[in-house]
Amino acid sequence: MxxxxxxxxxxxxxxxxxxxxxxxxxxxxxxxxxxxxxxxxxxxxxxxxxxxxxxxxxxxxxxxxxxxxxxxxxxxxxxxxxxxxxxxxxxxxxxxxxxxxxxxxxxxxxxxxxxxxxxxxxxxxxxxxxxxxxxxxxxxxxxxxxxxxxxxxxxxxxxxxxxxxxxxxxxxxxxxxxxxxxxxxxxxxxxERGMVRMRKMVDRELLEKSLKAAQLRSLQRQLNPHFIFNTLNVIYRLAMLEGATQTRDLTLKFSEYLRYVLGKQRRSNLVSLSE
Amino acid sequence: MxxxxxxxxxxxxxxxxxxxxxxxxxxxxxxxxxxxxxxxxxxxxxxxxxxxxxxxxxxxxxxxxxxxxxxxxxxxxxxxxxxxxxxxxxxxxxxxxxxxxxxxxxxxxxxxxxxxxxxxxxxxxxxxxxxxxxxxxxxxxxxxxxxxxxxxxxxxxxxxxxxxxxxxxxxxxxxxxxxxxxxxxxxxxxxERGMVRMRKMVDRELLEKSLKAAQLRSLQRQLNPHFIFNTLNVIYRLAMLEGATQTRDLTLKFSEYLRYVLGKQRRSNLVSLSE
The missing domain is CATH 3.30.450.40 (GAF domain)
Structure with missing residues (x-):
C-alpha cells in the first residue's frame, strides 16, 4: 500500500x-x-x-x-x-x-x-x-x-x-x-494491514503444519514396519535354529509389542486422514 | 455483524x-x-x-x-x-x-x-x-x-x-x-467477512498443526527408545548366554540400525524446535 x-x-x-x-x-x-x-x-x-x-x-x-x-x-x-x-x-x-x-x-x-x-x-x-x-x-x-x-x-x-x-x-x-x-x-x-498480518499467520501455520507432517511421515517411513518385523522374524528363526528358546520367546513378545504400537499408530493416522 | x-x-x-x-x-x-x-x-x-x-x-x-x-x-x-x-x-x-x-x-x-x-x-x-x-x-x-x-x-x-x-x-x-x-x-x-474467513483459516491450520505434532509426539513416545534398546540389549545378552552367536550378532546390527534411525529423527527434531 x-x-x-x-x-x-x-x-x-x-x-x-x-x-x-x-x-x-x-x-x-x-x-x-x-x-x-x-x-x-x-x-x-x-x-x-x-x-x-x-x-x-x-x-x-x-x-x-x-x-x-x-x-x-x-x-x-x-x-x-x-x-x-x-x-x-x-x-x-x-x-x-x-x-x-x-x-x-x-x-x-x-x-x-x-x-x-x-x-x-x-x-x-x-x-x-x-x-x-x-x-x-x-x-x-x-x-x-x-x-x-x-x-x-x-x-x-x-x-x-x-x-x-x-x-x-x-x-x-x-x-x-x-x-x-x-x-x-x-x-x-x-x-489491509490486518489482512496482511492474518495472511502471514496463515502462511506460517501452514508451513509449520507441513513441517510436522513431513517429520511424521519421515519417522514412519524410516521405521519401515516390514523391515523391522522381517528382521525380528529372522532373529526369532535364527534363535530357534541355534536352540536359544528364551531368546526366541522374548523376540516374539517384543515383536508383538511393536506390532501393537505401530498398528495403533497406523489406525490413528487413518482417523486423522478422514478428518 | x-x-x-x-x-x-x-x-x-x-x-x-x-x-x-x-x-x-x-x-x-x-x-x-x-x-x-x-x-x-x-x-x-x-x-x-x-x-x-x-x-x-x-x-x-x-x-x-x-x-x-x-x-x-x-x-x-x-x-x-x-x-x-x-x-x-x-x-x-x-x-x-x-x-x-x-x-x-x-x-x-x-x-x-x-x-x-x-x-x-x-x-x-x-x-x-x-x-x-x-x-x-x-x-x-x-x-x-x-x-x-x-x-x-x-x-x-x-x-x-x-x-x-x-x-x-x-x-x-x-x-x-x-x-x-x-x-x-x-x-x-x-x-470484516474477509477477516472472519482468515481467522477460521488460521484456526484450522493451528488445529491441524497441533494434530500432526501430537501424532508425532505420540509415535515418538510409544517407540520409547530406552525400552526398545533395553529390550534388544536383553535379547543380545540372552542370545549370548544361550550360545546363539548368529542371533547375537544380528541383534546387535539391528540395534545399531535403529539407533541410527531414531537418532537422526531426534537430531532433525532439534532443528525443528529451534525454528
Whole structure:
C-alpha cells in the first residue's frame, strides 16, 4: 500500500477526497450565492481551482505585485481562521470582503482553509472607490485605474448574515465529506494491514503444519514396519535354529509389542486422514 | 455483524448515513434558500424531519384530508423523479411549487427522494388565491379559508432557475455523502467477512498443526527408545548366554540400525524446535 501523504497536503487531499466532486460542489455554491471560493492547504497551495473569481480579482492577480498582496491577504485570513478554528471575515488589501473557513477532521485538526468572498457588504459610489484606489491600489498602472474602479463597482453586494450562513453551510458540507473520506482511507489501510498480518499467520501455520507432517511421515517411513518385523522374524528363526528358546520367546513378545504400537499408530493416522 | 437493512429503507439510512449531519445540511440549505425540504424513502417514509416547512403546509397537514392529499402529491412527485431519475418540478394539490429530487447510489439505484419546495414562482393577488381556494381547497372548513389564504400569500416567491440550482446542488451533496457512506459500510462488511474467513483459516491450520505434532509426539513416545534398546540389549545378552552367536550378532546390527534411525529423527527434531 502506498503510504499517505502528510495530512492536509495537496497530495493528501487528492488521494483521500474526490477533488472533482468537491470542486463541483464549491463551484455551484459559489455561483448560486454570488461569491468566489477556493480551497487551499494550510500553506496556501490550491486544492481546488478558483470558483467564480471576480473579474476585478482575476485582473489584480495578473499583476505580480497585486498577486503578491492577494496572497498576503489570503495568508493573513487563513492564519486567523487557523488560530481561532472558526470562520473569519476580513477585508482584503483592495477593500473587498473575504472569509477564511477552516476545514477540520473529526479530531479537530485543521487540514484545509476555504477562502471565499470577493464581495461587498454595502454599495460604493464611484468617488469613494477612487479615493480608496488612490491610497491602496498603488500597484496599478495609473492609466488602468478607471477600468479597475468599474470592475470594483460591478462586484455584487451581499448580505453579511447570508454570506456567513453560506460559509458555515459550506464548512459543514466540506468537513463532513472530508471526514467520511478520511475515515474510509484510515480504516481501509487498517483493514489491509490486518489482512496482511492474518495472511502471514496463515502462511506460517501452514508451513509449520507441513513441517510436522513431513517429520511424521519421515519417522514412519524410516521405521519401515516390514523391515523391522522381517528382521525380528529372522532373529526369532535364527534363535530357534541355534536352540536359544528364551531368546526366541522374548523376540516374539517384543515383536508383538511393536506390532501393537505401530498398528495403533497406523489406525490413528487413518482417523486423522478422514478428518 | 448485523446484516444491513434493504437499501433505501429508513433503517438502512440510519445505519449507513449520519442522519443528524444530513438533517443539519438540509435544514441550513432550506432556511438559507427559503424553501421547505424533507428526505424520504421510496415508500414515502421520512428519513429526515421536515426542514423549514411553511406555516400554510403545516396547517394543511394537520387536517386529515389535507394530509392525505399532500401525501398523494408527494407520492406523485416522487414517482416522476424515480421514473426519470432526475429532478422533477410539479404543482401540489394546493397550488404550491414542489420538486422531487432522486438520490442515488454510484450504480444508479435510487435510494431516496428529497422533496423540496413549498414556494411560489410568481406572486399571487388575493382574488386569484380565493378563486383557486374555492375549487381546490374543499377540504378546508369554510370559516378558516381566509386565514389559509393569508398564509398562502405569505409563502416566498423564488426564482425558478435558482430553486433548480439549489435542487441540483443539494442532490449532488446528498448523493455524494450517501455514496461515501455506502462505500464505507460495504467495504467494511467485506473486510470484516474477509477477516472472519482468515481467522477460521488460521484456526484450522493451528488445529491441524497441533494434530500432526501430537501424532508425532505420540509415535515418538510409544517407540520409547530406552525400552526398545533395553529390550534388544536383553535379547543380545540372552542370545549370548544361550550360545546363539548368529542371533547375537544380528541383534546387535539391528540395534545399531535403529539407533541410527531414531537418532537422526531426534537430531532433525532439534532443528525443528529451534525454528
Amino acid at each position: 502506498v503510504p499517505l501523504a502528510p495530512e492536509g497536503s495537496v497530495d493528501w487531499w487528492r488521494r483521500v477526497v474526490d477533488v472533482g466532486v468537491l470542486q463541483d460542489i464549491i463551484d455551484r455554491f459559489a455561483c448560486s450565492q454570488s461569491f468566489a471560493a477556493i480551497l487551499t492547504t494550510l500553506n496556501g497551495e490550491s486544492v481546488t481551482a478558483p470558483s467564480n473569481f471576480s473579474e476585478f480579482c482575476k485582473r489584480v492577480r495578473a499583476i505580480p505585485e497585486g498577486r503578491d498582496r492577494c496572497w498576503k491577504s489570503d495568508a493573513r485570513g487563513g492564519k486567523m481562521a487557523l488560530d481561532s478554528g472558526d470562520v473569519k471575515i476580513y477585508r482584503c488589501h483592495c477593500g473587498l470582503i473575504d472569509m477564511a473557513v477552516p476545514i477540520s477532521l473529526a479530531d479537530g485538526r485543521v487540514i484545509g482553509i476555504l477562502l471565499m468572498g470577493q464581495v461587498h457588504l454595502s454599495s460604493y459610489d464611484r468617488d469613494d472607490v477612487l479615493e480608496m484606489a488612490r491610497f491602496h491600489w498603488d500597484f496599478l498602472p495609473e492609466e488602468e485605474m478607471d477600468e479597475f474602479v468599474d470592475l470594483f463597482l460591478r462586484i455584487p453586494v451581499v448580505d453579511e448574515e447570508e454570506i456567513h450562513r453560506s460559509a458555515s453551510l459550506l464548512k459543514l458540507v466540506a468537513s463532513h465529506i472530508v471526514n467520511l473520506c478520511e475515515r474510509y482511507i484510515t480504516e481501509k489501510s487498517f483493514w | 448485523v446484516p444491513l437493512a434493504p437499501e433505501g429503507s429508513v433503517d438502512w439510512w440510519r445505519r449507513v448515513v449520519d442522519v443528524g449531519v444530513l438533517q443539519d445540511i438540509i435544514d441550513r440549505f432550506a432556511c438559507s434558500q427559503s424553501f421547505a425540504a424533507i428526505l424520504t424513502t421510496l415508500n414515502g417514509e421520512s428519513v429526515t424531519a421536515p426542514s423549514n416547512f411553511s406555516e400554510f403546509c403545516k396547517r394543511v397537514r394537520a387536517i386529515p384530508e389535507g394530509r392525505d392529499r399532500c401525501w398523494k402529491s408527494d407520492a406523485r412527485g416522487g414517482k416522476m423523479a424515480l421514473d426519470s431519475g432526475d429532478v422533477k418540478i410539479y404543482r401540489c394539490h394546493c397550488g404550491l411549487i414542489d420538486m422531487a429530487v432522486p438520490i442515488s447510489l454510484a450504480d444508479g439505484r435510487v435510494i431516496g427522494i428529497l422533496l423540496m419546495g413549498q414556494v411560489h414562482l410568481s406572486s399571487y393577488d388575493r382574488d386569484d388565491v380565493l378563486e383557486m381556494a374555492r375549487f381546490h381547497w374543499d377540504f378546508l372548513p369554510e370559516e378558516e379559508m381566509d386565514e389559509f389564504v393569508d398564509l398562502f400569500l405569505r409563502i416566498p416567491v423564488v426564482d425558478e432557475e435558482e430553486i433548480h440550482r439549489s435542487a441540483s446542488l443539494l442532490k449532488l451533496v446528498a448523493s455524494h455523502i450517501v455514496n461515501l457512506c455506502e462505500r464505507y459500510i460495504t467495504e467494511k462488511s467485506f473486510w
